[in-house]
Amino acid sequence: MTSWDETTDVAVIGSGLAGLAAAIEARQAGARVTVFEKMAVTGGNTRISDGGLAAANNFLQVQQDIKDSPELFYEDMIRAGLGLNHPELVRMVAQKAAETIEWTRHALKVTYLNRLDRFGGHSVARCLTTRSHSGVDIIKAQVRVLKKMGVEIRTRCRFQEYVQSSDQGPIGIVIQDGHNPLKGISGTIKRVRAAKAVILATGGFSNDTRFRSHFYPSLDAAIPSTNQKGATAEGMIAAMKIGALSVHLSRIQLGPWGCPDEKGYGHGARFASYSLYPNGILINPETGKRIVNEWADRRTRSEAIMAMGHPGLGIVDANGAKVDKKSLEKGLRTGKIKQFHDLDAVARAFDVPATALAETVTQYHDTIQNSQTDQFGKPLTPWTAKLETPPFYTLRILPKVHYTPGGIVINKDARVTDLDGNIIPRFFAAGEVCGGVHGASRLGSCALTECLVFGRIAGQKAAG
DSSP: OOOOSEEEEEEEEOOSHHHHHHHHHHHHTTOOEEEEOSSSSSOGGGGGSOOEEEOTTOHHHHHHTOOOOHHHHHHHHHHHTTTOSOHHHHHHHHHHHHHHHHHHHHTSOOOBOSOOBOOTTOSSOOEEEBTTSSTHHHHHHHHHHHHHHTOEEESSEEEEEEEEETTTEEEEEEEEETOBGGGTBOOEEEEEEEEEEEEEOOOOOTTOHHHHHHHSTTSSTTSOBSSOTTOOSHHHHHHHHTTBOEEOTTOOEEETTOOTTSSSSHHHHHHIIIIIHHHSEEEETTTTEEOSOTTSOHHHHHHHHHHHTSOEEEEEOHHHHGGGHHHHHHHHHHTSEEEESSHHHHHHHHTOOHHHHHHHHHHHHHHHHTTOOOTTOOOOOTTSOOSOSSSEEEEEEOOEEEEOOOEEEBOTTOEEEBTTSOEEEEEEEOSTTEESSSTTOOOTTOHHHHHHHHHHHHHHHHTO
8 A cells, every 4th residue: 555745636747837727727626736846946948938829819810900710720730740740639729729818818917018920830920929028927927826726836846756556547646855956965755645636747858868869869969958957858758657658759849040159048049030030031151042931830940950061140130120129139248149231241250152142132132022932932022021221130040959849648638648549547748748739840839828728628637
């Protein structure tokens, strides 16, 4: 008979967006809930994200009369994922995204910028951004709500393994309470009974070099990640040890806006994402020529850059750069973003063939002005930003490991499935630890949306 140190109804492993959403819903349904977080602070990767959420028919689209639909959103995700996505999961995200945004606005009191973005692979502008341009807005709001509900969130509690019953799935977890590797403290081993269910929400494994290189050998320690240090695979591995099915583990996504001159995600990368890619061009500095559709999905852009074998150079003019002034200012201060009075100065600074660069920009302008078909398929119209208003801004770009679309397989009710495709009782998962939603490539601003959609579902079902 198992001896327990403590008991809760629902044990949530991980305090990122998915885990906290699950905790709120489970508590709302009447369950006792405890959240266990291995790091010293809550939030996981959400805390350092841009705070972007994609949703069809969201409130800003309605206000701005932008035509969209869950079906179009679904089709965009399937196309970016090369059809490897699990359709029922994609459909759930697409259908529930807008109502989930409303939940953040009304239940969590999260506010958003009065701005919609259209990132690569999306057919229309449907991407919202939190007021501070960071996912920490939602994390703080979730923590406030959970404190009012009386839910305990315990940091420095490293998950170790599941306590499993042969016919009931996981009936509890083992944690290292007080785990603090910086001080050489392993923590006290405790066994926590979960009377109703366990919810796994430990995120992805972008910073787990050993694990990721098993599936994608070239992504070794030499390739940096944008993620926080806790983005490792132990929660997923433990789930696999008790029979959880996994999928798409080799489909590791690189962020095509990574800057080799800064650590982690950085302000340069944000500038590339919000200003440079939508409004500028990406060239091979050795040839002065464009290399890709700057609005393509992340996989397409990353592969085009990696194929060069060296960083690309992004160029945008003053009009395009002002879309995200904060990241521009910070990038200029740190020297990652550089400013030039004309394109000849850009060419001299980066040893770009000046004539070729001028020809590239002229061809780009002609395509825009004449509403011609772009050579890379970028949707260009007379209203598309041109590179004609100085000063010009540049950023060196080289992809970094950003997201792991692969993970544990769940069904539309966020229930974990085993190797035979059967439900593992009492076991739920949500967020980046799960696979199947994004297939080969995730579209921008869909990660936080997915976390909230399936986090809420997991909490509701786990409390039942």
